[in-house]
Amino acid sequence: MKRRLEGKVAIVTGGGAGIGEAICKRFAQEGAAVVVVGLDTDPVREVVDDIQARGGRAIGFLGDISRQEAAEECVKLALHDFGKLDILINNAGVFPATAELDKYPVEAFEYMIKHNIYSVFMMSRAALPHLQKSRGNIVSAGSEAGQMGSPMITPYGGTKAWVMTFSRGLAVEQAKHGVRVNCVGPGPIDTAWTHKETGPMDSKMEKNTVNGVPMGRRGTPEEVANVYLFLASDEASYVTGATYFVDGGVTLSKSLSGEEVPAHLKKEPTDGLHLQHEKDGHTKVKSEYQAKMQ
Numbered sequence: 001m002k003r004r005l006e007g008k009v010a011i012v013t014g015g016g017a018g019i020g021e022a023i024c025k026r027f028a029q030e031g032a033a034v035v036v037v038g039l040d041t042d043p044v045r046e047v048v049d050d051i052q053a054r055g056g057r058a059i060g061f062l063g064d065i066s067r068q069e070a071a072e073e074c075v076k077l078a079l080h081d082f083g084k085l086d087i088l089i090n091n092a093g094v095f096p097a098t099a100e101l102d103k104y105p106v107e108a109f110e111y112m113i114k115h116n117i118y119s120v121f122m123m124s125r126a127a128l129p130h131l132q133k134s135r136g137n138i139v140s141a142g143s144e145a146g147q148m149g150s151p152m153i154t155p156y157g158g159t160k161a162w163v164m165t166f167s168r169g170l171a172v173e174q175a176k177h178g179v180r181v182n183c184v185g186p187g188p189i190d191t192a193w194t195h196k197e198t199g200p201m202d203s204k205m206e207k208n209t210v211n212g213v214p215m216g217r218r219g220t221p222e223e224v225a226n227v228y229l230f231l232a233s234d235e236a237s238y239v240t241g242a243t244y245f246v247d248g249g250v251t252l253s254k255s256l257s258g259e260e261v262p263a264h265l266k267k268e269p270t271d272g273l274h275l276q277h278e279k280d281g282h283t284k285v286k287s288e289y290q291a292k293m294q
């Protein structure tokens with residue numbers, strides 16, 4: 001059976017760790033040649049070695065792709081080593097702080113503008129002329145937090161909303177060139193970000209983050225990579241401008257934050273309209289109407 005990305009060339013940003021590592025390995029398993037992109041402190045080499053050791057095709061690119069020159073060099077490397085570019089995965093991102101906004105570090109905000117927004121802009125801009133030639137596609141990392149907004153990480157959610165809105169506009173703009181553009185919107189995933197030991201969440205936030213998910217657990221990087229795989233493959237040939245949430249249902253359900261409101265702020269305002277029927281409602285099957293429906 002033909003593998004799902006046989007003959008394709010993909011750039012995966014943030015490919016050295018977390019969800020990006022899973023995307024690189026899944027894509028390579030499905031036949032893609034992969035450019036694994038990361039900062040020079042990321043374990044890009046290990047991901048490349050592992051893919052090659054399993055018979056896959058991969059090369060590494062170390063650089064900060066929020067910078068125009070690095071983004072352009074990265075695309076050049078893909079063309080030089082693999083001859084073309086079919087898929088750009090804008091997965092690189094950062095999650096440096098959690099705090100209420102009046103205490104949110106300004107440098108963390110600027111860091112996210114750079115790594116979550118500039119990277120997507122620069123890489124998409126550099127890749128597009130080549131994706132137009134191959135009739136390729138872009139899939140970027142949105143987030144449940146970008147759709148709904150999330151307390152304690154409000155600026156992070158804003159950067160992800162930018163990615164999702166940018167992608168929708170780009171999808172419409174580039175359709176005439178045969179380029180599809182989509183997003184994946186993860187909920188809490190089992191990477192460094194969602195554990196108090198390795199990310200900026202404290203234990204309360206970690207607990208609420210996991211308990212707020214209807215499925216009651218984090219997603220795995222592999223579960224997210226599977227959706228990237230579908231969207232990047234020819235199986236999704238009629239999908240563009242979409243965000244596919246991979247979030248265990250949390251975007252629809254959130255959240256537990258009502259527990260945090262102190263009792264004096266939970267008092268209902270006093271009724272000024274003399275309502276008499278507010279608790280009367282039609283809240284069960286009434287036999288007289290059920291009989292009429294039959």
Ligand SMILES: NC(=O)c1ccc[n+]([C@@H]2O[C@H](COP(=O)([O-])OP(=O)(O)OC[C@H]3O[C@@H](n4cnc5c(N)ncnc54)[C@H](O)[C@@H]3O)[C@@H](O)[C@H]2O)c1
Nearest residue numbers: 014018019038039064065092093115141143186188189191
């Ligand atoms: N983990 C989650 O719960 C979660 C939830 C929603 C969305 N996401 C999104 O998924 C993506 C991956 O998240 P993760 O948890 O795997 O993160 P991660 O930190 O494990 O991996 C991201 C990688 O991107 C790299 N990177 C960041 N900026 C870069 C740049 N300018 N140039 C090159 N490399 C850069 C980082 O160094 C890191 O290795 C992010 O975009 C994130 O916003 C994650």
